[in-house]
Amino acid sequence: MIGNGLSVIVFSRKVLRRRSCAIYFLALAVTDLLNLSFSLIDTVLPSYNFSITAKSLVICKLNAFMVYFTSDYSNYLLAVASIDRAVSIQCPLKAKTFCRAKVAIYIIITLGMLLLLINIHLLIGFEIVHSPIGQSGCTATEGSFFGFSSSTLSLSEENEQITTNTDLISSSIETTMSMKKINGNITIITNKQSPPPLNYRRFYEIYDSLDILRAVVIPFLIMVVCNILIIIRVLESRRSITTIITSTLNNKNKFRKRHEKDRQLTIMLLGSALAFLVLTLPTEINDTVRAFRSSTSSSILNQQKGIEPLITAIFITLGQLNHAIHFYIYTLTGSVFRDELLKLIKCVNCQLFGCECGGENQQHHSLLKLATNNKRSSLITTVNNNIYVNDKMTQIGLLTEIASPNENEF
Secondary structure, three states: OHHHHHHHHHHOOOOOOOOHHHHHHHHHHHHHHHHHHHHHHHHHHHHHOOOOOOOOHHHHHHHHHHHHHHHHHHHHHHHHHHHHHHHHHHOHHHHHHHOOHHHHHHHHHHHHHHHHHHHOOHHHHEEEEEOOOOOEEEEEOOOEOOOOOOOOOOOOOOOOEEEEOHHHHHHHOOOOEEEEEEOOEEEEEEOOOOOOOOEHHHHHHHHHHOHHHHHHHHHHHHHHHHHHHHHHHHHHHHHHHHHHHHHHOOOOHHHHHHHHHHHHHHHHHHHHHHHHHHHHHHHHHHHHHHHHHHOOOOOOOOOOOOOHHHHHHHHHHHHHHHOOOHHHHHHHHOHHHHHHHHHHHHHHHHHHHOOOOOOHHHHHHHHHHHHHHHHHHHHHHHHHHHHHHOOOHHHHHHHHHHOOHHHHHO
């Protein structure tokens, strides 16, 4: 949670929030922070015998909705950020229209509204259920699918005997039951359990089992395709532009540094996708297995004993780690993120100890950076002119992408 809070502050700085990809990372940090906060209510507090969801109906419904909503939102924001990077590298001309901060905000809002409609039923279908032994829990209601009624239907178990009056024969007997008349009463012996009705609990079990496809598989495929396109483009640009720079420039160190930053960006995206798959897929598989098992269990409030609770706790921890690891990925692979984080820490220290955040050293560093950028701009112009003379206009966008490390960093 501390890392996500720092990510929110860093991506909110003026230098980064102008870029579309930084806007996606800002929304991702906020979503991860919300997910960890609501997961804390559902996983950590019950271990201290304190369950808020079992005492407040509002928190019960809101917590169930926010856990699913923020998890889906976080996964798809990471996928959209990968699309943004792929478009900026594959289509430099279209990137001026698509890869903008305003467009990113519109996409984030549209994506949030779509996921809100998909998960809105969780606000209606969850309720607090009390067991005969005095336990209570927040779970999906067994009411009707359309009305979400709080009344429950008792299902007869296999080989259960039900004695009814002869006047209720027509309403009680099903085709799967055999009858035996004893002393004027009808004894109904269940030979086969009838299929469960389509109530909200059954709908939620199907919804939860399909969560692995909606929340994991689809975003991961998007990230894999985008990262493959990025890798191919970077390799192609390395071959073509290395030849041009070798023939026109004697200083190759600058190109190596620029290529290293492109490589860091690719590692950041691939690392995020790999961490997403490794940390999220086992949790979703475990949830799917538990959803199918819960349909055959006699009571949803009975706690399982053995190794299954331990495995479930480990998978839940891995799933929550997926929402807490992005800060460390940014710190390890993004030099711009590290620079802004260090500036933020220095400014906080200066405010605490009474010094000035922007001193002469920072102004001198800004002047040096401006001079370096001007030198790079002149270098790009020279190379672009050479490409234009040689009639290789298709490589201008690639050269611009690699020769502009500030734009490629996020």
